Amino acid sequence: MKLTMLGTGNAMVTECYNTCFVLSEGQRHFLVDGGGGNTLLRQLKGAEIDWRNIEGIFVTHKHIDHVLGIIWMLRMICQNMNGNKYEGEVRIYAHDEVIGLIDQMAQMLLPEKQSRFIGQRVHLISVSDGERRSILGREIAFFDIQSTKAKQFGFTMYFDDGKKLTCCGDEPYNSCNEAYAANSTWLLHEAFCLSSEAEIYHPYEKHHSTVKDACQLAEKLQVKNLLLYHTEDENLLHRKKLYEREGAAYFSGNLYVPEDLEVIQI
Numbered sequence: 001m002k003l004t005m006l007g008t009g010n011a012m013v014t015e016c017y018n019t020c021f022v023l024s025e026g027q028r029h030f031l032v033d034g035g036g037g038n039t040l041l042r043q044l045k046g047a048e049i050d051w052r053n054i055e056g057i058f059v060t061h062k063h064i065d066h067v068l069g070i071i072w073m074l075r076m077i078c079q080n081m082n083g084n085k086y087e088g089e090v091r092i093y094a095h096d097e098v099i100g101l102i103d104q105m106a107q108m109l110l111p112e113k114q115s116r117f118i119g120q121r122v123h124l125i126s127v128s129d130g131e132r133r134s135i136l137g138r139e140i141a142f143f144d145i146q147s148t149k150a151k152q153f154g155f156t157m158y159f160d161d162g163k164k165l166t167c168c169g170d171e172p173y174n175s176c177n178e179a180y181a182a183n184s185t186w187l188l189h190e191a192f193c194l195s196s197e198a199e200i201y202h203p204y205e206k207h208h209s210t211v212k213d214a215c216q217l218a219e220k221l222q223v224k225n226l227l228l229y230h231t232e233d234e235n236l237l238h239r240k241k242l243y244e245r246e247g248a249a250y251f252s253g254n255l256y257v258p259e260d261l262e263v264i265q266i
């Protein structure tokens with residue numbers, strides 16, 4: 001499988017795209033979050049991912065840097081369904097509140113000739129805490145991260161050989177999700193900034209972590225590969241090098257600080 005980071009930034013970035021990514025098995029794709037808008041379509045194009053082959057979408061929570069790109073996906077899909085240029089069906093997974101919001105936005109923002117496909121060939125699927133589904137032929141468990149800001153779910157994808165990939169969404173790991181995150185082969189976790197720059201960026205005020213925090217956590221959870229995202233964008237040119245350098249002191253596994261459109265084999 002491969003993972004393509006479409007965006008790696010936090011909500012307010014302007015130098016890169018908001019955090020969202022695609023898991024791919026050959027030409028079959030699973031999109032996680034949509035970023036804040038139409039740039040999603042550009043990033044998919046840049047990654048050479050055919051949006052027609054996105055068969056599943058998961059939306060972690062309702063913040064606009066994650067959900068608004070989904071409206072653009074819906075428009076693309078429904079417009080092409082209406083023009084007979086899209087053959088398949090698509091499944092959008094999220095917790096009940098986000099599903100209700102997406103449904104409402106689509107009904108209010110898209111013309112009826114597009115929104116009519118919702119419920120027909122665009123399936124809005126509300127998932128509960130601990131619920132398991134099969135996506136891209138893999139088992140996925142969704143879990144509530146118990147956010148105090150806006151209800152948010154993460155997920156773990158299980159692979160045949162006992163390996164697993166866990167996405168904690170865009171907030172710090174919550175110990176109530178230990179069964180999912182511990183011993184993950186891959187852990188996708190937010191890191192707003194370097195610990196050495198915490199006084200500049202104030203990650204804790206925003207309920208985010210530093211690179212050091214995320215790396216200490218991954219070490220404790222015996223994670224093999226840690227991927228950091230949802231960062232500030234002041235120094236993107238050197239972000240990878242600086243974050244990897246700080247993280248290496250606290251995490252003995254493989255640390256990834258991807259750029260937008262970077263592809264990682266998992």
Ligand SMILES: [Zn+2]
Pocket residue numbers: 010011063065066170230
């Ligand atoms: Zn966010």
